[in-house]
Amino acid sequence: MTSVDAIVIGSGPNGLAAAVTLARAGLRVHVYERNATAGGGMRTEEVTLPGFRHDICSAVHPLAFASGFFRRFGLADRIPFITPTASYGHPLPGGEVALAYRDLERTAEALGPDGPAWRALLGPLAREADAVAQFTGSNLLQLPRHPLVAARFGLAALSQGGPWWNLPFRTEKPGALLTGVIAHTTLPLPNLAGAAAGLALATYAHARGWPIPVGGSQSIADALVDDLRAHGGEVVTGAEIQSLGDLPDARAVLFDTHVAIAARLGEDRLPADYLRRVGAFRNGNGVFKIDFALSGPVPWRNPELLETATVHLGGERSAIARSERVVAAGRESDDPYVLVAQPTLFDAGRAPAGKHVLWAYTHVPRGSTSDRSEAVIAQIERFAPGFRDLVLATATKTAHQMEAYNPSYIGGDISSGMPSLSQLVMRPVLSTDPWRMPGRGLYLASSSTVPGPGVHGLAGYYAARSALRHEFGVTRMPSLSPSASAARAIPDDEDEVA
Template sequence: MAKYDAIIVGSGPNGFAAAITLQQQGLSTLIVEGAGTIGGGMRTKELTLSGFKHDVCSAIHPMAMASPFMCSIPLEVYGLSFEYAKFEAAHPLLGDEGTVLHRSLEQTIEELGEDGEYYRSLIEPVAKNWERLAKDTMGPFGFPKYPLNLAAFGLHAIQPASWLAKHFKTEKAKALWAGMAAHGIQPLDNLTTSAIGLVLLGVGHRYGWAIPKGGSQAIANALESYYLSLGGKIQTGFWLKNKFDLPEHKVLLLDLTPKQLLDIEGLGLSSLYTKQLHRYKQGMGVFKIDWALSEETPFTDLRARQAATVHIGGTFNDIALSEYDGHRGRVSDKPFVLFTQQSQFDKTRAPEGKHTGWAYCHVPNSSTVDYTEIIENQIERFAPGFKDTILGKHTFSPAKLEEYNPNYIGGDINGGIMDISQLYTRPTLSLNPHRTSNKSVYLCSSATPPGGGVHGMCGFHAARLALKDHFNISVSL
């Protein structure tokens, strides 16, 4: 068999980022993927009816162009292009005026009325200084390059979302904030839950919430094409069970969660390290539905029909209760639902005149409850007649998601809860959590900083360490 400088297990965004970073430095690399196709969370398939292209996992990509790694490589040259909706996100309310996130900061400030200036004080510094903040937040904890910017961000980011919500006066501003913060998939009174809300709003104004033309698979395909152009190799259909089943190599990078890491034989990990992995905490799971639809979703709030993502959950208190219930293992009959209709903006997704629908809600980890009717009822409250447009559907329970992608333990799409105890110290308490106890084995999955999302930064940081440790090569973004 061929010999490699590095083997990377997993072809999600982090696996590709690690492999590309290593290959760019002239190393010989191989990506090993268990599934029959590459992509990880970036796959698009006809899950319902012929001609309807559904994003299997991720769909809308606020971090795609906000990621220092993704911005550093010429993916547009390899076929990747994005569509953008009129509004980045919408948050309809029952019996009251809903709100939207405009690309323009000033339009959003005007949209929020009396809450506009407080919104400006929170979000303008993030949007304005994102490139600096990204260098200090999208990776492991370390000495900041821009300490003043980081300190200003951190004062707000470390707070529970429920604390910052108290500064808003109107229900629509509180609701918009709740929907953003709830992307963190944890109770909104947890410390650091403001961080994700600040980032999503800030990068929304800076870059927009991108919709990849042709589906999320297009991101994976562009990463694959670029990687192959550098001379990299890929092998699909190979589930790693024992390290010694791999070709000879110097370093191994694993785009895997701690649970999978523990199942692989031959890694030579220390008992102390494995003990820490056993203590790693998973977060809530998700229940996801894809629909083939006869027409656009009839939201009563017309602006919700023109938004990349619709946050369906009502008021701040409604969303906070839903997230708290899911975290505590309880079923919510009115869950917070994240919904998108990509076919509104990318006509390649469905037959002419028809549409796709994509949605999920947060549920207790490993829940066995069928949330199909619960999710559809919640959408129906804000879009009466939605159920009548359904031509076909496909569901993913937490168990089915984990079966599809073993990184989603119990349906946890974030690779572990991102609470204060695991925000930067994931999966172990270490200044360099991408290293394992075996000096030739690295972890490059979303179970390492900066966590979940299609940004590739976990892979970049793992590869950066491997280059420094074994090849005396220093890289930066």
């Protein structure tokens, strides 16, 4: 086989970010992807009926405008996005709703007596959203560039990370609104790591909003692949790598895979102590995913929810916390938390005229083989009577099938490792350079390493940075800008923006 400079295994957001960064540095880069198309969690396909284009994993992208990698890459200049007026919404029993508008003041006003508490919690963070992104998107072992913002963020997370989380609020709305976004983590609630992740997403909701890529998440993957190819890189699809011996010679191999897969493939090059430590890396719970083709928009009882693409279902804060604790105990909830996204409210081209797609998942114990379709439909119907009558077709994946689709989602864990507080610091091991594996030329560039889950590309970018430094002696990062005139090399000490 022809030798190359660097190989990336896996073409999710992190793998493509790593490949783009390496190619921009002038290296010969090949990406190997087991599926027929590149993208990992950013694929968009017809899975129900012809003409209905569904996002397979990620749908709405809070990190698209916050991630330092995507901002350096100029993602917002490469593909069109639509940003709804409201980032996310939360219906309550009885017909009331809470909405997190991009406009923080509008959100606070709608929360009535809890407006001042919401403003006090999220206002300072939203005003320093870039600093929040830098802190939460980098190695927590490093000193934060903005220590006062990091301290304020930590105090906010602490306020929402324990059984005292309702103390700032007088009504149900703000707590439920926050819990819907905190519950993205699949952790039992309340939880400090979950609160931190949720508050980061809530911060971006008020800073730049939660954008939707026109045409689906595949648009992001395609922009990355186009840039990679424009700089001499190649993507090989339909290639399931069973051994490093299946690959051409390369000075660096970067794994956009679960760390367990990386450890198995690199076992002969890795010391026993490292293999033992990553063997203790724990996986989180799984998801049951269902896509709907609909004859019309979701008939929310409260039409204010049509102002957002993202709705969190499950009722009161206490009910969602109870549901997530049931799942954490290894059981299925009778009253599940359900996350839904309806991008066709804002991007009508993803479905035939007048029709819609709906994306939804609920949390389940890892490895579950249960079809939770009826539980999801019942929870949507609870807040949108008549929804069932609009369903034209569905496509489902149990947690077990999620892993079959993507082996890095072990047990259906789409985070590639539990995002607990300890596993955000030790991800997958305690190190100032967790992306560099202790084997010649091997690097971890996936959600199994810092900064963890999400469509941000940062784990791949940081892994590429480490590989450039240690394998190729490159200490000035290449420009990732779409503008050729901006092809300025970036000094390494400027490279910590998240």
